[in-house]
Amino acid sequence: MSVVLVSDEGHVRTIRLNRPEVKNAVSQELAWGVLGAVEDATKDDNVWLICLTGSGDSFCSGLDLRGSEPFSPQTPMTAQLDDLGWVSQFLLTLREKCEKPIIGGLNGVAVGAGLSLALATDIRLMKRSARILAGYPRIGGSPDGGMTFTLSQALGYEQAMRFLLESKTVDAEEALRLGLVGEVVDDDQWDARLAQYCQNLCAIVSPITMRMTKRTLVKATTAIDLEAQTRLELVRASARRSPARMRRKPARPSSRSARRRSSGSRPDRRTPWKGPHLSAGLSVRSASNANAHPPELRSSHNHGLLRQGGGVKHAARRREARSLWWR
Incomplete structure (x- = not known):
């Protein structure tokens, strides 16, 4: 069974994360599958708009902490040179490489890397029973997947800091109030409303207008180098050190005579007679x-x-x- 399901209805391509048994937790195969599906949709002129959602009762519960089988669509040499990986490609692919609007359908929990994926979409609808959570502080990590950019862009600096450091669970109504999503949909109307919204956009907006709108809006609201920012997110080893390991040890004297002076065991022979x-x-x-x-x-x-x-x-x-x- 494929971990990523792709279907077309009119000019709307739906990409569905399909690991419902683990609440669509991210494996390498799932991550690269989503990225590949978005890139394929980008190249298809018959696709005007992309809908990204999850199967079952979850959007994406974050990284599968049990581990996953190694998987990469890249050649061995390209994979060796890739210092960003799939997690940073979430933002770079969905926002920069794909000029077609991507609708995020948050049908359930979105946590960690799953929330980074959701925030990388352009417009978000959220099921009323869904919940979102940053989750990184709970495992001793810091945000990745472009979340430092997308979250601060949506919330502003202070609210983004509070959301990340407090690591609190946010329901649909609060997510709407904060500006993380644009619409909350009742559970019993979810599937119909998500499909209706996507089809309505295709009915009233031309594909060229869609692409030019996203191209110019992304350019107008991105004042930083996104690739450099996502690379910075990956440098987090120091944040995972214990306080004892982070204490700076005094430098060891470089010469034998200096070590003798510091220990006080023997006099320095270089002192004047x-x-x-x-x-x-x-x-x-x-x-x-x-x-x-x-x-x-x-x-x-x-x-x-x-x-x-x-x-x-x-x-x-x-x-x-x-x-x-x-x-």
């Missing part, structure tokens, strides 16, 4: 004569020899100096 003055010609080997210096200065002299010139490089000289140190 504060002991007695050493003659310019003094070397480690000349210090082997124990009678060359008074006994009370012997250890300090040899300590200074180790510091002179950045330390002795050769192992033999270091061993000789250490033997003098403990003598």
